[in-house]
Amino acid sequence: MTSPAAVMSWSGGKDSALCLHHALQAPELCPTHLLTTLNEHYGRVAMHGVRAELLQAQAQRIGLPLHEVWLPEMPSMQVYEQRMNDALAALAGQGVRTSIFGDLHLADLRQYREQQLARVGWQARFPLWHKPATELWAEFFDLGFRAVVVCVNEQHLDQSFCGRELDRDFLRDLPAGVDSCGENGEYHSFVYDAPYFSRPIAVQRGELVRRTYQPNAPAPADDNSADCYRPAPDPFSAAFWYCDLLPAD
Numbered sequence: 001m002t003s004p005a006a007v008m009s010w011s012g013g014k015d016s017a018l019c020l021h022h023a024l025q026a027p028e029l030c031p032t033h034l035l036t037t038l039n040e041h042y043g044r045v046a047m048h049g050v051r052a053e054l055l056q057a058q059a060q061r062i063g064l065p066l067h068e069v070w071l072p073e074m075p076s077m078q079v080y081e082q083r084m085n086d087a088l089a090a091l092a093g094q095g096v097r098t099s100i101f102g103d104l105h106l107a108d109l110r111q112y113r114e115q116q117l118a119r120v121g122w123q124a125r126f127p128l129w130h131k132p133a134t135e136l137w138a139e140f141f142d143l144g145f146r147a148v149v150v151c152v153n154e155q156h157l158d159q160s161f162c163g164r165e166l167d168r169d170f171l172r173d174l175p176a177g178v179d180s181c182g183e184n185g186e187y188h189s190f191v192y193d194a195p196y197f198s199r200p201i202a203v204q205r206g207e208l209v210r211r212t213y214q215p216n217a218p219a220p221a222d223d224n225s226a227d228c229y230r231p232a233p234d235p236f237s238a239a240f241w242y243c244d245l246l247p248a249d
Contacts, residue, residue, distance in 0.1 A: 006099065012054070147192065205243055211240050
């Protein structure tokens with residue numbers, strides 16, 4: 001029996017990259033597409049701040065079609081869910097009914113994904129769920145993944161961590177209390193080489209940019225317009241440092 005086609009929820013960072021490796025090895029999964037949300041104001045990957053052209057370079061080296069979902073800078077839940085549903089409908093027309101995620105431990109996020117997909121007749125898969133961090137990092141390094149840290153949350157890490165190679169030295173230098181996998185949004189990364197890339201992506205580090213995001217006034221509990229990037233407690237009450245990666249090919 002042929003496995004159902006699936007779309008990989010692709011951020012371009014380490015978790016989605018390692019998750020795709022697991023999905024490609026799993027006989028019950030068949031990743032046929034990548035799906036990424038992007039900020040239409042800046043032309044960059046949402047949350048990570050990576051240029052769209054570098055995202056597209058990843059897809060080209062993986063050899064899977066990329067489905068881009070463009071969002072306003074601070075989309076409401078209503079806008080976010082509508083655009084995601086439109087993207088899923090387009091993929092369903094190509095026979096895709098499963099979405100793969102690289103989430104590790106956030107149960108509320110997993111539940112949200114499963115509920116939203118179930119509403120449109122899809123299923124969610126989580127190949128890395130609850131795998132120990134030591135196991136994930138051993139795989140990441142042993143398989144030859146290479147990545148750059150492109151965003152750090154100033155609540156957890158200072159700007160010196162932004163733009164660094166995501167290697168064992170980086171992990172060793174993390175302050176106490178910071179999740180090594182960045183599961184609480186401490187940092188994000190860009191993978192420029194992976195075992196399934198046709199060739200590495202040449203990048204050069206550009207300027208470091210600090211951006212602040214002020215939370216909106218709390219919305220009523222039944223208000224669907226709350227910022228979709230604003231779970232409680234609000235992580236956007238602090239600043240973020242971004243390293244502007246530039247293509248070097």
